[in-house]
Amino acid sequence: MRIAVTGSIATDHLMSFPGRFAEQLVAEQLHTVSLSFLVDTLDVRRGGVGPNICFGMGLLGLSPVLIGSAGADFAEYRSWLDRHRVDTESVRISETQHTARFVCTTDADHNQIASFYTGAMSEARNIELQPVAERIGGLDLVLIGADDPAAMIRHTQECRERGYAFAADPSQQLARLEGEDIRTLVDGAAYLFSNEYERALIETKSGWSDEEILERVGVRITTLGAKGSRIDRKGEPPIFVTVPAEEAKADPTGVGDAFRAGFLAGVTWELGLERAAQIGSMLATLVIETVGTQEYELRRGHFLERFATAYGEAAAAEVSAHLA
Template identity: 55%
Template sequence: MRVAVTGSIATDHLMTFPARITDQLLADRLDRVSLSFLVDSLEIREGGVAANIAYGLALLGHRPLLVGAVGADFEAYGARLAALGVDTAAVRVSATRHTARFLCTTDPDGNQIASFYPGAMTEASAIDLAEVLRAGVDTVLVGADDPAAMLRHTRACRAAGVRFLADPSQQLARLDGAAIRELVEGADHLFTNEYEHGLLLEKSGWSRAEVLGRVGTWVTTLGEKGSRVERAGEPVLEVPAAPAAAVADPTGVGDAYRAGYLSGLAAGLDPVRCARTGSVLASRALAAVGTQSYAVTPDALPALLASAYAG
């Protein structure tokens, strides 16, 4: 199965705040917030949801096709991904804009405050996914990206009859109900986290049953509680999280989960085993600082799965 992963490609600026972010918020002053955080550390890492997912797939022996827009400053980043096995031929390089920037502050409880500057990502809607699909792509994950690009990519998949997976994630807050409904309708899989699950229902105007009637499988990540897999007319599957050796940085954990899940899907595994593979990769990402710092190999994966889900 050849997988194309569309979405953001970014440089991450990851900072740690030693106290609790929530303690800095005054309940009676939330109408006027002015906060500055003196952070303990700054890590500059390569990221973006599409690149993060492609990275995880490449670690597991796949050759994913990365689809997104970047600036000229992407050259070294792209070379690193290509060396790992990511196909970057469909990445558009902007002549005028820098690669997107993600700035995130995390506290010891895993709470985060983040900002995202799209930069070259605003040109992603100029990518012709229909042409990319003619290269023999079987499955497309439509990840968080410029909203116009997300809609164009979804339409291209429908027109070509190619299986697509909807992963609107961070863009749910920006998208209106009509756009969300168009992105979700007919998706083979829909990915959300627990908060996004509720937000999608609220903004789409659909009930849970109506969403399940429009997608093949709805996967919701639940943090330390694992993940939930739902299908119309079938019992809900609750899959526990894989234990993490350490908790270093939650950024990109959801992307690692998606990479593991997609790897299982490519191998023809059932939803529980796909979710377990996703959880194992998520636990590896959680123990590393940065979204593309964890390591795993196809040969090591069976033992990691057996250890996490023994019995």
């Protein structure tokens, strides 16, 4: 199954300030703030929803195609993804802009001051899907993740025009998108991904009820945090999937992307929706136990042992037949 993943490509620059921002702010001078914080640590992490999802799929033995826009500074990141089975040939390299960057400083009370530089991400709207399909011999599914809003709409419309099945995953961009745009991104999707809050936001901003959305999409997948996930289809009872027990809780960033990676692997292996969500939940658990969205490892034996504990030996045996 040939799966392409479109979405933001970014690096995260995370710094920690040992003091408290509140102690540095003077209420009467907030209109002329000029501050510099001496930070103790700097962590540079690979990020962006597109690479995060592709990385997880690569660990599971698949070779997804990453589609997005990056800067000339993408070379090292590209090498990392290439080593993890991700096809990066369709990443557009900007001639003028740097790769998108998230810069965040966190204080001792876990308050944050952050900036997001869109950079090359804004050029993703110039990417056409047909050349990608021609290069790899067709597209069986295109996941349209959070990216430049104009790019998300263009990719969705092209999927409809050319008959490519697509999965809608607007996530972080829902706050920016208007109702008409959300309806454009959702209508006709084979799969619709969201978390519980985004699920309600999609309904509120689109003006469509849950029933109306199920008339327009094939499968609706909602992640429920520690409660697991829910899968809905028109005329079918919902499927609820629990999450495996955590060995530790380090950082939740990237958990949703890992779930999508595992789910798409299950779809590729034709294991059914429940099993796909179980794979996604297991992969997401590995992420929450690790700091960084692409810093976790997948050890086959360890993965299957924990999968069997969570979902049973029969379920683990089905996954074992496909797991790299």
